Amino acid sequence: MDIRFLLLFYILPPTSIETCPDAVCQNGNKIIRFPFRIQQSQLQPKSCGYPGFDVSCSNHGQIRLKVPYSEGEFSIQGIDYTSQQLWINDPKNCLPIRILSLNLNGSPFSGVYYRDFSFFNCSSQYLKYRYIPIPCLSDSNHTVFATPSRSVFRHLSSVCSFIRTVRVPVQQPYYEHVLTSDLSDDLRLSWNSPPCGMCESRGGRCGFRTNSTGDIGCAYFPSQGISRAVRYAISTCAGVLATLGLIGLMYYIGGKCGRAQTVVRPEPEPAMLSGLDGLTIESYPKQVVGEADEGTCPICLSEYRPKETLKTIPACLHSFHSHCIDAWLHLNASCPLCRTSPPNSLT
Structure with missing residues (x-):
């Protein structure tokens, strides 16, 4: 292929799109651009946003998003235009009550990771010292808990009132060792349409084509530099x-x-060991799975069974089947979940 042609293919704008400026809510640092648009902004007409992506600005400069079949608005905590993901929370600081009625149908958004949480209303005061309660749903007489654990579900079912089980779009998929949660972390959502992630990853800007209706294009502007x-x-x-x-x-x-x-015969290079030494791996704490313990090994994706041996990485406290993590750490000097690099006794 002619190299000059390759350069022209990447440098020339592939299409002409609507020119829309970036916007922010007051002095916020979260930029709003296509496919999102601020409804009340005169700088961003309707053609600067994709249907279903209209947002508004609160009096305190928060970005608010309305989900069609959910009551009230959510506050947008962050937007990643390259991965096409956003993080939302409740502007009134009680996300669990919004989760109980969350319905993403009719919106362009869906969860990246889902986890089922069962809600219980309990009157036993001692439970609040055993599990993590949801403060904004509890009072002096009743405490509300949300659990993804089957063993905790069985326990709470015998002493509390079951509310309902909700599929929650959590931030991360790993909740095997979580007994209860106050569900205050942001909800992680994504969108598939319009498909602007590739355009954004190459430094371009996505938008509607100027010479058609409904078609999406990508362009690069000189003001953006190289x-x-x-x-x-x-x-x-x-x-x-x-x-x-x-x-x-x-x-x-x-x-x-x-x-x-x-x-000419090149001398063989010494083998490079990228994993941990055996003494370090063997020193990690072990535990035996009990009858009531639950969870799934993130490496082999098999559920833990009673009397199986687990091993925990001290640097991050993530646990795995002992034989699975031993094989992994011999080849990789980092946790397979969070990529934390534990110290090697030979270094």
């Missing part, structure tokens, strides 16, 4: 040239060596 797409093209071309030069050099050296009838 976009990631251009840098990607330059680095790609540089890599191609470097590879061609290396191939030419190898042919040249091979010809020289052939004429001299000399065989």
Whole structure:
């Protein structure tokens, strides 16, 4: 392929789109741009947003999002335009009550990870010292809990009133060792349409095409400086040239060596161990699964069974089947869940 053509393919704007400025709510640092638009902003007309992505600004500068079949508005805590994800919470600081009636039908959003939580209303005061309560749903006479654990579900079912089980779009999929939660963490949502993630990852801006209705395009603007797409093209071309030069050099050296009838044998490089040493792995604490313990090994994805041996990484307290994490740490010096790098006794 002609390298000049490759450069032109990445540098030239692939289409002409509606030119819409970025916006913020008051002095906020969360930028609002396509597919989102601020409804009351004169700088962002209706063509600057995608249907279902209209937001508003509160008196305190919060970004508010209305979900069609859920009462009230949510506050947007963050937006990642590249991964097409956003994080929402309750502006009144009682997210669990919003979760109980959450309905994402009719909206362009869905959860990235889901986990079933069962809600219970309990009058036993001692339980609040055993489990994590939900303060905004509790009072002096009753305490509300939410649990993803089957063993806690069985226990609370015998002493409390069951409210309902709700599928919650949690931030992370790992809740195997959580007994109860106050569910105050942001909800993590994503959207598939419009598909602007690739455009954003290359430094472009997504929007409606100016010469059609409903079609989405991507463009790069000079005011943005050198976009990631251009840098990607330059680095790609540089890599191609470097590879061609290396191939030419190898042919040249091979010809020289052939004429001299000399065989050059490179010395073998020492093996590089990327995992932890055996003494470090063996020193990690172990525990035996009990009859009431629950959970799934994140490595083999099998549920823990009674009398199986688990091993915990002290640096992050994540647990796995002992044989699974031993094999992993011999090859990888980091936790497979959070990528924390525990210290090696040989370093």
